Amino acid sequence: MKKLFKILLPVLSLMLILTVFSSCESKKTENEGTSTSANEQTEKQNDTTVKESSDDEVVDEIESNTVVLSVEGFGDITLELYPEYAPATVANFKKLVSEGFYDNTIFHRVMSGFMIQGGGFDAANPDTQKRAPAVKGEFAQNGFTKNTLSHKRGVISLARANDPNSGSSQFFIVHEDSDFLDGAYAAFGEVTDGMDVVDAIAGIEVETNPMNPKEQSLPVKYPVVSKAVIKE
Numbered sequence: 001m002k003k004l005f006k007i008l009l010p011v012l013s014l015m016l017i018l019t020v021f022s023s024c025e026s027k028k029t030e031n032e033g034t035s036t037s038a039n040e041q042t043e044k045q046n047d048t049t050v051k052e053s054s055d056d057e058v059v060d061e062i063e064s065n066t067v068v069l070s071v072e073g074f075g076d077i078t079l080e081l082y083p084e085y086a087p088a089t090v091a092n093f094k095k096l097v098s099e100g101f102y103d104n105t106i107f108h109r110v111m112s113g114f115m116i117q118g119g120g121f122d123a124a125n126p127d128t129q130k131r132a133p134a135v136k137g138e139f140a141q142n143g144f145t146k147n148t149l150s151h152k153r154g155v156i157s158l159a160r161a162n163d164p165n166s167g168s169s170q171f172f173i174v175h176e177d178s179d180f181l182d183g184a185y186a187a188f189g190e191v192t193d194g195m196d197v198v199d200a201i202a203g204i205e206v207e208t209n210p211m212n213p214k215e216q217s218l219p220v221k222y223p224v225v226s227k228a229v230i231k232e
Contacts, residue, residue, distance in 0.1 A: 058083075060091035065189070066231040067097055071107075072224045075197040077173070078231070079156055081189035085149040086138040089158050089167070089188040094230060096132060096169055102228035105130070109209070111217045112202040113176050117159055120170040123224045132169035139164075140183035147188075151181040154191040154198070175202045 065081040083090040096102060102119060106126055109117035120129050135158070138144040142164040151157060155174045160167035173191060174181075175198060181187075191198060201223050209215040 058087040058091050060087070060094065062091075062094045062098060062230055064230050064232050065090065065094070066192075067094065067189075068229050068231050069102070069194075069225050070227045070229075071197060071201065072226045074200050074223060075194060077194035077197050078192050079189050080192045081156075082149060083188075085147045086144075086158075086186045086188035088135050089138050089186045092133070092135045092168075093158075093171070093188065097228045097230055100228075101130070101132065101169060102225055105225050106222035107201055107219065107225070108222060109172075109217045110202060110204060110206050110219050110223075111175070111215070114178060115172040115174050116198060116201050116223075117170060117172040118223075118225060119159070123222065126222060130169060134166055134168045137164040137167060138186040138188075144186075147186060149187040149190075151178045151185070151187055152190075153177050154195055155187050156189045156191070157181070157185045157187040160185065173198055175199070 060083065065083065067079045067081060069077040069079065071077065081090045081093065104123045105118055106121050106123050107116050107118040108121050108126065109115075122128070122130060136142070136144070137158075137160065138147050140147065149155065151174050153174055153176055156171055157174065158167040159170035159172050167186060204223065205220045206216050207218050207220055209217045
C-alpha cells in the first residue's frame with residue numbers, strides 16, 4: 001500500500017497544480033466579502049467576441065515584437081514576443097500595450113517557483129476585472145499545433161479560464177520550468193532582460209488566495225506595472 005501511495009503521490013500533485021491553474025484568472029472581491037472568477041466574468045461579457053483567426057487573417061500593424069513592462073519599485077521586464085508560435089495572441093497583446101491597457105495594472109497572483117500573473121486588474125480599482133476581447137486559444141489541446149514554445153523559465157503565456165478560448169489580457173510569466181503546461185496554454189514570448197525583476201516579484205509576501213484556499217498566491221502588496229510600451 002505504501003509503495004502504491006508513493007507512486008500515486010507525484011501524479012496527484014500534478015493534477016492539483018493543473019486544477020489550480022485552470023482558475024488562474026480568479027481574484028478576491030474584498031468590498032463585498034465574496035469571490036469572483038474570471039470564468040464567470042467572461043460568460044457575462046456579452047460584447048466579447050472570440051477571434052477564430054487563422055494565420056492569414058491575423059492583422060498585426062505593429063512591427064516591433066519587443067515590449068517593456070516597468071514595475072514600480074522593482075525595475076523593467078523586457079519581453080520578446082514570438083508571432084511564429086502564437087500570431088493572434090501576440091497581435092492582441094501588442095494592441096493592448098499600444099492602447100495603454102496595461103498601464104497601472106497589477107500582478108495579482110504570485111507563486112514563487114511557478115509563475116507571476118497580471119494584466120487583468122487596475123491598481124486604482126483592484127477589485128474589478130478589466131475587460132478585453134478574447135482570442136482563440138493557440139495551443140495544441142485547442143487544435144492549434146504549431147505552438148511548440150515550451151513553458152520554460154522566463155516564458156510569457158496567456159492566462160485563461162476553463163474555456164480554451166477565454167484568454168484575453170491576463171498573462172503569466174513562468175518563474176521556474178513548468179512544461180506540464182505545454183499544449184494547454186498559449187505561450188507567446190519570453191523575458192530577454194529583467195528576470196531578476198521577475199525573481200523579486202516572485203519573492204514578495206503573499207497570503208491565502210480566497211478562490212483557492214490551499215494556494216498562497218495573493219500579494220499582500222500588489223506589484224504595479226506603471227507603464228507598458230512597445231520598444232522600437
